[in-house]
Amino acid sequence: MGQDVRSPRGPRCIALVGPFQSGKTTLLEAILARTGAIRNAGSVDAGTSVGDASPEARQHKMGVGLTAATTSFMGDSYTFIDCPGSVEFAHDMRAAIPAVDAAVVVCEADERKLPQLQIILRELEDLGIPRFLFLNKIDRANKRIRETLSTLQPASRVPLVLRQIPIWNGDLIEGFVDLALERAFVYREHKASEVVALEGGDLDREKEARFSMLEKLADHDDALMEQLLEDIPPPRDAVFDDLARELREGLICPVLLGSATRENGVLRLMKALRHEAPGVSETAKRLGASSSKDALAYVFKTVHLQHGGKLSLTRVLAGHLDDGATLQSSSGEAGRVSGISAVSCAHDTKRASAEAGDTIALGKLDTVKTGDTLSAGKTAPAALVKVEPAPPVLAMAIAATDRKDDVKLGQALLRLNEEDPSLTMIQNQRTHDIVLWGQGEMHLRVALERLRDRFGVNVKSHPPAIGYQETIRKTITQRGRHKKQSGGHGQFGDVVLEIKPLPRGSGFEFSERVVGGAVPRNYIGAVEEGVVDGLLRGPLGFPVIDVQVTLTDGSYHSVDSSDLAFRTAARIGVSEGLPQCQPVLLEPIHIVEIVCPTDATAKINAILSGRRGQILGFDTREGWPGWDRVRAMMPEAEIGELIVELRSATAGAGSFTRQFDRMAEVTGRAADQIIAAHRVAA
Template sequence: MGQDLRSPRGPRCIALVGPFQSGKTTLLEAILARTGAIPRAGSVDAGTSVGDASPEARHHKMSVAMTAATTTFMGDSYTFLDCPGSIEFIHDMRAALPAVDAAIVVCEADEKKLPQLQLILRELEELRIPRFLFLNKIDRANARVRETLATLQPASRVPLVLRQIPIWNGELIEGFVDLALERAFIYREHRASEVIGLEGGNLDREKEARFSMLEKLADHDDALMEQLLEDIPPPRDAVFDDLARELRDGLICPVLLGSALRENGVLRLMKALRHEAPGIAETAKRLGVKEAKEALGYVFKTLHLQHGGKLSLTRVLSGHLDDGATVHAASGETARVSGILAATGANDSKRPVAEAGDTVALGKLDTVKTGDTVATGKAVPKALAKVDPCPPVLAISIAALDRKDDVKLGQALLRLNEEDPSLTMVQNQRTHDTVLWGQGEMHLRVALERLRERFGVNVKSHTPAIGYQETIRKAITQRGRHKKQSGGHGQFGDVVLDIKPLPRGEGFQFAEKVVGGAVPRNYIPAVEEGVVDALVRGPLGFPVIDVAVTLTDGSYHSVDSSDLAFRTAARAGVSEGLPQCAPVLLEPIHTVEIVCPTEATARINAILSARRGQILSFDTRDGWPGWDCVRAMMPEAEIGELIVELRSATAGAGSFTRQFDHMAEVTGRAADHIIASHRDAA
């Protein structure tokens, strides 16, 4: 069994994931530096890192998109995917995870980041991705590692198994003991750790911690359990085999220690990946890929370069992919590969072919999208994964600063959406605004920066219009006349209209009860059109709904009457009649469902109440220990900036979904303020 589990596994793809600002990009720099891919580690703060190479990432000093970088270690090839930690950019991680062999979850001893850690671990657990936890910034630790692990354990549904214990020098950690290898190491900044003798107190602590690790492994290994009960030291190879098997099967999450900034613990992490992380064969099996000669790949990221065209970052899961090959996508589209590039961070080098396990960028797959499965066979492949974007939570209305850039803006938005499907565009039919929806304030800000910097489109933005409407409370009868004489044929139309309110949600109804041919039947459709014209903007300034209009009488002229004349008369009649019908303002009310850590629920309830929310219920979130679900009714006008307060109250982990429910009356000073603001804006 040992030989099989530790045999060569081909090029591997590893995701670096973890809460915001946990040190993922810094760890990537340390890995690339220690494996010789770059001369020395860059810095996020200085803007010299391989990851976060985009202008937006460097400006904000945070990951705003996934970065891929390839290196070699002890003869094996590794591609690391540095995924953003902010929940606003989490879609990049979710799209990439199906194709990776394993994930390194980078975190620190910070209880405030526990909800974010739980979100990430849950994604990995659902997809059955093997995962290591790298406890970063260990040089700043002020708590015992076991205490930290006890704090972090509720975020994971499988045991966090400590692989290393720290060596303390007073209040500082100066090295570690590897419990599987049974060796002690002293950290050397930016250099390989130094092996020291395992003795004294460190030896006693190692024996206790190693036994605890073996106990957890023995929960899934009867032979190891018997050896522990009989005080028989298990063979070291068997321990490594158990670690590899239980990691692969998702039974444990091994925990390693280190400091990415000082490059401490990086080589031990790489060796754990080399010996214990599964390879492409296991990943293909997990995804249900059958061995075949045809190349099969999964596209996990789309990029549009200013001068290089479209690139599709792809993990080749089986077969042999040549440059120039024609591929079929699971969506039914067909495309031809025009260039295969090796992913090496900010720079990409061309290569003639990609083999199973390789992570590459494929050029000019214009019809292929993020999440597509592609294959070179004759048959259309089955989709290997389905990644639905998170529901949008914040919107802005945008328009090109220069009207001649309208077409350019439309094209840029389509490309942005290809790169990041969690951005969505909606055309507001009433205001004719383009509304850009995203995952939060920073997400939308970065999108506007990309439009300007990469696509050369300057835009102006404002808060989207709220879907206010109006209705009436009183019924009246109103005459509408249109008479105009200016030489030759004139214009004449005369109608009598009954205008009355309808129950909420009934919309608009038109009927006619004309007798004696007072209004010829061929003009009645024009009358209805005129009524509809008038309801577009009522006396309060908003569309009118839940109104019934009945044509009861009128008159016509055999020469001067026309469709236009009757349409104009009907519009005039309704416009003159509505102010007499006791118009009332209506605002849209949505059902909002918020998920948040339990300790934040009281704050969320207070936020909802302050925003005119009516709390309907709150309960524990099903299957999520330590989380609650709060349901409420809220006016659309109060939801706009809700996500900003929600994220602030939940350390960036909370989110919500919403759905329109009904229209409700707004009266008094609130209605006066809305109507006045609308008139000023108009």
């Protein structure tokens, strides 16, 4: 493999991913500063960073959305996409990474973050994305590098191959040895590292570590294996070729060292990306893009600017794209580009066109959404990527503080959902609440802040209503009579109803066995409507289910009877009869499936038991070493903030899905408390 293959031409796009607070945004600052895109690296804590620049990110000092920034290095253009580390904002990462050329996984030697690291590496592995591991905060390391590597290895399905080893000065790391280059470097804070002589104990360690690296490369290169067996030093170019090939084929994950806050290790990382990361043509091939002269692009993020309209952050995968071009979308919509901008730190970012490899923002594509594939051809392209949001795990009911803002709130929620499809909105038909579902407590909090700050809508929130219902245990017969006389035609309706319980899950049934025309046929539909009205709110305050109501008798007046009168009579009959039917409260029960690291399973079981959960069993999570899957039955009322406890017990890595199973009776004190609370709220 030659040098031209190892250094692809054209702009490249690199994702910065990693566990929460591993230093991704700080690394982006260091890269931009070392490559001259900005004068000095900003600080997340001081609120001066290019990444995490939104008001919400500044306020919470954490990534709550991705940031894209472009710089150049040794004549090549690189766009870095800084992805949030919190699992609550992971959808941004999932939508962006399919179209990047490679990923830099930023992590540290912290065993507690291993499950988060495993989740991220699994995403990259499943998509076949080449990845480097950047072991950050190396200046704070208190373990030997081999010990750290053996701690991190279980998170990766492919070998973690050490590219560098640290140079120790007592208990401090002062530099590193590049095992591929066979050179030693001493760190200089905020400056390029200085080459030093490789000698003494460092030379012995380098030979041993380099041989270990070559052994792992030789697992996929017979010629290299033969050279090692015969003690023939392999040519340096051949070693670099192997590193590049095995990275791109997903056979290894190279590990580089550094400290983002001190800008150490940044230039070596950039050189590794330059020589070893694939280019856009290989990325398009990985995505299954068909060869065509037409421009082909992928939208990985939608942004609604407060005053600048809609922007679609896009990676051009092939061809040439002009401003003003009409693009066909994989979702079947077409749109005309109104403005192309580079995603860079410069002020003047407008462009007339874009080429394959460029990462750009396209203006005013109102019908295009995140995840769409775009083509400048005449037909809609096939979708190259399908990104499904993770199932939501936490909900809150919201309403505009000022009723005049109801329409504005609806429009703002649609825009929020366009920006972040992992937020979902459901209208509760019974309570008329808007229920906002998200990925966790912070996710929902940030959504409310965006509604207020960006869209100018203040909202109030409260826990969503639980889907309590009620049923009956006893059969009765009840007359319902409605008679009203007020001059002219009056109102008269008279019905006799049999109200009877049905087996659980049967729903509602209505029938009639009227004889002799006691209730004329044309009023029977109105009687059924009145019965339904009466079941909407039972004696305990909740909708009534699993009931059969039969119209058995009644009477009418030739002048005063009407549909409205019989509907009212039926509602009265049901409302007066239900309290005599031994009403009982029902609560929804869900099957909950939790995935968690094995060392947290005992805590999870305790959490479930404390929330009235009935554990159905647990086993290992298939294909995930060190993880378990726990199944339980849980009342819906207990699931509300389950995710908060779950994340706390699993260092942010655990999650769950749920599915409605059945309605179950609630009796005694628990039922009394629920009914009393409902009456107070009503």
